[in-house]
Structures are given as structure tokens and as C-alpha cells.
Amino acid sequence: MSAQFMQYLLTGLTVGAIYALVALGFSIIFNASHVINFAQGEFVMIGGMASVSFTAAGLPYLLAIPLAIAAAALVGLALEKFAVEPARGASVVTLIIITIGASIFLRGLAMVIWDKRLHPLKPFTGDTPIAIAGATILPQSLWVLGVTLAIVLALSWFFGRTLLGKAMLATSHNRLAAQLVGINVRRVLFLSFGLSAALGAVAGILIAPITTTSYDVGVMLGLKGFAAAILGGLGSGVGAVVGGLVLGIAETMSAGYLSSAYKDAIAFVIILAVLFFMPSGLFGKRDGERV
Amino acid sequence: MLSRLASPRTGGLLALAIVIALLPLALANKYFYDIAVLVGLNAIVCVGLNLLIGYAGQISLGHAGFFGLGAYGSAILASRYGWPPLAAMLTTTLAVAALAYLVGRPILRLKGHYLAMATLGMGIIVYMVITTEDRFTGGPDGIAVVPFSIGGFVLQGERIWYWVVGVLLLAAVWLALNLIESPTGRALRALHSSEVGAEVVGINAAEHKLLVFVISAVFASVAGSLAAHYSGFVTPGKVAFLHSIELVTMVVFGGMASIFGAVVGAAALTTLPQLLTVFEDYEMMVFGAVMMGTMIFLPRGVVPSMARLFQTRRNASSDDRAGSA
Numbered sequence: 001m002s003a004q005f006m007q008y009l010l011t012g013l014t015v016g017a018i019y020a021l022v023a024l025g026f027s028i029i030f031n032a033s034h035v036i037n038f039a040q041g042e043f044v045m046i047g048g049m050a051s052v053s054f055t056a057a058g059l060p061y062l063l064a065i066p067l068a069i070a071a072a073a074l075v076g077l078a079l080e081k082f083a084v085e086p087a088r089g090a091s092v093v094t095l096i097i098i099t100i101g102a103s104i105f106l107r108g109l110a111m112v113i114w115d116k117r118l119h120p121l122k123p124f125t126g127d128t129p130i131a132i133a134g135a136t137i138l139p140q141s142l143w144v145l146g147v148t149l150a151i152v153l154a155l156s157w158f159f160g161r162t163l164l165g166k167a168m169l170a171t172s173h174n175r176l177a178a179q180l181v182g183i184n185v186r187r188v189l190f191l192s193f194g195l196s197a198a199l200g201a202v203a204g205i206l207i208a209p210i211t212t213t214s215y216d217v218g219v220m221l222g223l224k225g226f227a228a229a230i231l232g233g234l235g236s237g238v239g240a241v242v243g244g245l246v247l248g249i250a251e252t253m254s255a256g257y258l259s260s261a262y263k264d265a266i267a268f269v270i271i272l273a274v275l276f277f278m279p280s281g282l283f284g285k286r287d288g289e290r291v
Numbered sequence: 292m293l294s295r296l297a298s299p300r301t302g303g304l305l306a307l308a309i310v311i312a313l314l315p316l317a318l319a320n321k322y323f324y325d326i327a328v329l330v331g332l333n334a335i336v337c338v339g340l341n342l343l344i345g346y347a348g349q350i351s352l353g354h355a356g357f358f359g360l361g362a363y364g365s366a367i368l369a370s371r372y373g374w375p376p377l378a379a380m381l382t383t384t385l386a387v388a389a390l391a392y393l394v395g396r397p398i399l400r401l402k403g404h405y406l407a408m409a410t411l412g413m414g415i416i417v418y419m420v421i422t423t424e425d426r427f428t429g430g431p432d433g434i435a436v437v438p439f440s441i442g443g444f445v446l447q448g449e450r451i452w453y454w455v456v457g458v459l460l461l462a463a464v465w466l467a468l469n470l471i472e473s474p475t476g477r478a479l480r481a482l483h484s485s486e487v488g489a490e491v492v493g494i495n496a497a498e499h500k501l502l503v504f505v506i507s508a509v510f511a512s513v514a515g516s517l518a519a520h521y522s523g524f525v526t527p528g529k530v531a532f533l534h535s536i537e538l539v540t541m542v543v544f545g546g547m548a549s550i551f552g553a554v555v556g557a558a559a560l561t562t563l564p565q566l567l568t569v570f571e572d573y574e575m576m577v578f579g580a581v582m583m584g585t586m587i588f589l590p591r592g593v594v595p596s597m598a599r600l601f602q603t604r605r606n607a608s609s610d611d612r613a614g615s616a
Contacts, residue, residue: 036404083583090590092403093350097543098586100536105579112572223411223532230408265419268412275409276397 003134008256009249010132014141014210016248017148021203022225023232023240024155025196031172031235032185032192035084035095039103040200041222042110046072047201048213049110052119061124069201075106076197080190103218110215121208144206151202152241159237168192172235220264227271233284242282246270300468303551307464311457315450324449326562328521331456332514334557335463337541338550339510342467344539345548346476347503348483349399350407353414354538357508359421359530360387361515366436366525367427376439380516384509391508392501399500411532418530433526436519452521459517460554463510467550470506479503480548511538544585546592555594 022040029037050071054064083102087095124143129136158165170178171188179185203221204213211217228247232239247267255263274281318324336358343349364383368374374382398409421428428434439446446455470476482489482496490496519525528534537560545556563581567574589596 030404036407083587087587087590090586091547092407093344093539093543093547094586094590096350096352096407097536097540098583101540101579101582101584101586103579104533105576105583108573108575108577108579111575219532223415226408227412230405234404261423262419265416268415272398272409272412272416275401275405279401279405281405 006133007135008252010135010137010141012249012252013245014144015252016245017144018203018207019224019228019247020241020244021148021151021199022221023228023244024237025199026226026229027235027237027240028192028196032168032189037196038096038099038222039079039106040196040225041218042103042106043072043076043197043200044204044221045110045215045218046075047204048121048208048217049114049119051205051208052121052213065205068205069198072201073194073198076193077190080193107215107218114215116215118212118214120212123209138210140209147202147206155237224267227267230281231271231274233281236283239281239283300472304465304468308461311461321449324453326565328449328452328456330558330561331460332518333541333561334460334554335514336511336538337553337557338463338467339507340538341542341550341553342470342503343507344542346471346483347479347500349500351410352407352535352539353410354511355530355534356414356417357387357391357511358515359417361512362519362525362529363421363428365516366434366519370435370437376520377441383516384512387512388505388509391505395501395504399497399504414535415532418527421530422527431527433524436523436525438523439520464550475499540582543592546594549594552592552594
């Protein structure tokens with residue numbers, strides 16, 4: 001393995017971990033409501049931009065980060081309450097437009113609250129690169145990978161071991177049956193937006209020190225997160241993580257070895273290629289249509 | 292005779308023709324004509340897109356890609372290579388139709404969100420190619436386009452364009468109305484309610500979906516070509532994801548499965564940004580809020596919701612009369 005390959009792999013894993021977090025957000029909301037939340041990318045933006053603001057106001061990271069995550073989660077809950085909940089029963093296209101409208105609204109709001117400039121965020125623990133097998137990795141990348149791993153473990157514990165998590169999982173399998181056994185599916189839907197928003201915010205905070213952040217970072221990160229979720233198969237947690245990592249690595253490799261001009265197009269080329277052969281993604285449910 | 296006039300095919304078409312003929316009375320200056328032309332061009336795209344979304348029930352989040360390919364195809368052939376604009380437009384349209392056919396075949400097997408993703412991806416790839424291949428397209432700066440001309444006659448000025456676009460819009464609506472009244476149209480509605488069900492009664496769902504996908508791409512491409520010649524300039528913004536979304540929003544706002552709804556939606560959402568400029572910095576916020584609000588409160592779109600209201604009123608008043616008699 002050449003040092004160059006190793007370098008691309010490490011960078012790809014870092015980016016992929018971020019895509020995975022965004023994709024998990026898509027999957028959680030999709031499972032609870034069968035809604036694709038196109039405003040998912042804006043939570044990423046809110047997490048990053050709010051952290052910039054809170055740290056600029058003099059708050060230490062230990063306070064600024066939880067506050068930024070809470071801010072995004074509140075926006076997520078509000079989105080569910082005031083935009084998705086009132087439109088229950090609307091068609092898929094209508095719901096897609098509502099969430100896209102929400103994302104445009106939030107981006108416009110961010111432009112008014114903050115500005116159009118790029119904002120840097122200080123790395124959590126220094127910026128001295130660490131050498132690994134001939135390649136280097138930023139301490140911040142280690143944070144990205146470590147926190148993502150921790151979140152994935154925490155989520156699998158949450159969905160497998162806690163009552164609320166099991167209730168959410170049950171709702172995703174069969175909404176009506178879940179309701180029959182006494183699960184408050186509306187509350188599940190409400191909470192899933194909060195949880196997804198928090199995950200998106202974490203992604204935005206983790207990546208901000210590496211790429212800087214601005215009012216419109218959510219657009220591409222959101223679309224790529226959606227691509228990752230679709231690649232893995234909508235609604236599959238494992239799929240979201242695998243999809244994210246695969247996209248991240250493939251993107252960095254092709255940018256490095258093929259063409260950096262088309263870096264952002266790679267994710268979509270891959271997704272089209274995969275969908276041509278596997279119409280439900282890598283880990284998606286393959287079920288027939290009932291007439 | 293009267294019942295024929297009340298049918299959307301003749302009555303609605305006549306109404307639209309009257310609106311197009313009388314609208315210039317209300318258009319005070321060039322600026323209003325300009326907006327009317329933009330409305331007409333968007334309406335042509337939406338009428339095609341509505342066939343796909345409203346009637347066949349297939350979503351596309353990438354139609355700005357076809358619009359952009361039409362615009363750039365015409366721009367490059369006519370301006371860079373000096374082709375006659377009409378030949379450039381026809382060649383581009385054929386190429387876009389061929390591309391839609393090739394891409395549509397595998398893509399339209401997908402359903403729901405997977406189809407949304409695939410069309411979105413297709414649109415973004417077109418956008419990236421256009422912004423990156425700047426030798427042909429001028430990259431992010433865009434490209435200047437020669438005016439449209441046939442023989443020695445040069446099409447210039449908002450007023451002439453208004454009539455050209457008006458007639459083309461009527462033609463597009465007429466084509467769409469005929470299509471949905473044909474066996475193909477009935478097949479599309481059947482597969483919208485249930486694809487499996489439609490196949491069981493002998494409808495080739497894949498062929499029909501592909502046909503309507505190609506038609507909608509052709510409408511978008513022609514409108515794109517015309518828009519390029521009309522404004523004399525194309526930028527990648529016309530190909531961007533957001534433009535695809537605007538097109539879908541026009542269709543849903545006006546009303547899915549309503550040809551005239553598509554026209555109303557195009558008119559409303561093309562004029563809205565012009566009105567919103569008074570909000571300056573808040574323009575984007577207000578646009579997003581309007582998008583959310585209308586979809587939450589009028590999920591069926593303006594025209595079907597109004598039609599429904601009208602229907603219930605009429606039923607109620609006829610009930611009253613029945614009661615008093």
C-alpha cells in the first residue's frame with residue numbers, strides 16, 4: 001500500500017464518516033415517517049455555524065458544542081411540529097417540496113443571522129498532523145472518526161436496548177401495529193426529527209474545523225448524505241454507515257487518481273450505477289407491491 | 292356544443308387563448324412583457340413535467356438538466372459553430388430526446404425516493420459537466436447566445452417573443468390535453484394508481500413511463516433552447532438543482548394532474564421572486580416560507596383546490612334549491 005493510497009483512504013474515511021452521520025439522520029426520519037427530509041443538510045450547517053457563534057462569544061467548547069447541538073435539535077423539533085405534522089397524509093412529492101422549502105427558509109434565515117462568508121472553527125485539540133504508515137492525519141480527523149464510531153455504537157444500543165429506541169424501530173416496521181401495542185407514533189415522529197437534527201449538527205461541528213463552514217454548506221452535504229442513505233438502502237442503519245464510508249472513500253480516491261474537477265459528481269455517478277443494478281440500494285428492503 | 296365548451300380540451304384551451312390574447316392590454320411596459328415571456332417558457336416546461344409527475348406519478352428532481360441541455364445545446368451550436376438557430380434547436384431537441392430515452396430506461400424502473408435520487412443525480416451530473424467543461428460552455432460565467440432567426444427574419448424584442456411563446460404554449464397545452472385523452476393518457480393514469488394492476492390488464496408500464504419521460508424532457512429542452520435565444524445568455528444557474536426544484540414546485544403548486552394548474556403554477560412562481568425583491572435580504576427566507584406554506588395548506592395545489600371549492604359550493608346551492616322547492 002503506497003503512502004499516497006493510505007493518505008486518500010484516511011481522508012476518504014473522514015469525509016465518509018460525516019456522510020454517514022448525515023445519512024443516519026435521513027434514515028431515522030425516513031423510518032419514523034417515510035419522509036425524506038431534504039432539510040437534513042441545514043442541521044449540519046446550523047451545528048457548525050452555531051458553534052462558531054458560541055465560541056466567538058467566548059464560550060468554551062464544552063459548553064458551545066452542546067448548545068449548538070441543542071439549537072439544531074430545537075429547529076428539528078420545530079420543523080416537525082410546524083411543517084411536517086400539519087401536512088400528514090400529503091403525497092410524497094408534496095412532502096419533498098415542504099422539506100425543500102424548509103431548507104431554503106433555514107438557509108435564508110442563516111444568511112440573515114450570520115452572513116455569506118466562510119467561517120473557520122478551531123480544531124478541538126491542536127492541528128499538528130500525526131504520521132500513520134507514511135500518511136498524515138489531522139487530530140480533528142481522529143475526532144471525526146472516534147465520535148462517529150461512538151455515535152454508531154450508542155445508536156445501536158439505543159435502538160436495540162432501550163424502550164424508546166425499540167418503539168421507534170417498531171414504528172418503522174409497521175406503524176399501525178406499533179400504534180396498536182400502545183406506542184405513541186406521533187411522539188416517535190417528533191423525537192426522530194430532534195434526534196436526526198442533533199446527529200446532523202454533530203456532523204457539522206466535527207467537519208467545520210477541517211473544511212470551514214458557511215450558510216450554504218448544507219446543500220452539498222445534505223445531497224451527499226441522501227446519496228449515502230440511498231446507496232446503503234433507505235432506512236437501514238448499517239446501510240447508512242456503509243454507504244457514507246463507501247461514498248467518502250470513492251470520492252477521495254477518484255478525486256486523487258482521476259479528476260478533482262468532478263469530485264462532487266462522483267457520488268452521483270456511483271449512486272446511479274448502483275441503482276441501475278440494485279434498485280433498492282445495497283441493504284434496502286426488497287419487497288413487492290401489493291395491489 | 293355547450294358541453295364541448297365546458298370540457299377542458301376545448302373550453303380550457305379557448306380560455307387560455309383568450310387570456311394570452313388579452314393579456315397585452317394589461318402589460319404596461321417591456322418589463323411586464325419580459326416576465327410574461329418567462330412565465331410562458333416555464334409553463335411549457337411545467338406542462339410537460341406535469342404529464343410525468345401528475346399523470347404518470349413519476350417524480351423528477353432533475354428536469355432543469357434537460358432544460359439546461361436544451362439551452363446550452365442551442366447556445367453552443369448556434370453561437371460557437373454558427374448553425375442556423377432552428378437547426379441547432381431541432382438537433383439539440385433530438386439529442387435530448389435520445390438521452391432521455393437512454394437514461395430513462397434504467398431510471399424509471401426505480402420507485403419513489405429512489406427515483407427522486409436518480410433523477411436528482413442525473414441533473415447534478417449535467418450541472419457539473421456544464422460548469423466544468425468551460426471550453427464549450429463558458430463554465431460558471433455562462434455563454435452569450437445569438438438571437439433566434441429564421442431565414443433573414445430576426446426574432447428580437449419582448450413583444451414578438453410574447454406572441455411566439457404564447458402560440459407555443461397553446462400548442463404544448465393542446466398536445467398535452469390530447470395525450471391525456473388518448474389511450475396512452477388512460478394507461479398513464481392506470482399505472483399511476485397501481486403499476487402492477489395496470490400491467491395485469493395488459494398495459495406496458497415501462498414503455499408508457501418512458502414515453503412520457505421523453506416527452507417531458509423534449510418540452511423542457513425546447514423551452515430551454517428558446518429561453519437561451521430570448522435572453523441572449525445562459526448561465527449554469529438554469530441547470531442547478533434549485534431550478535429543478537422550482538419547476539417541480541410550480542407543478543405541485545398549480546396542481547398535479549391539472550394541465551392548466553401547471554400554467555397557473557408557472558405564472559405564480561415566476562412572478563413571486565419579482566415581487567419578493569422588495570424583501571431584499573429576506574427574499575430567500577420568504578420564498579422558502581411560501582413554498583412550505585402553500586404545500587401545507589394546499590397540498591393538492593391551487594387549481595384542484597379551487598375547483599373543489601367551486602364544486603362543493605355548487606352542490607350546496609343546488610341542495611338549497613332542492614330543499615326550498
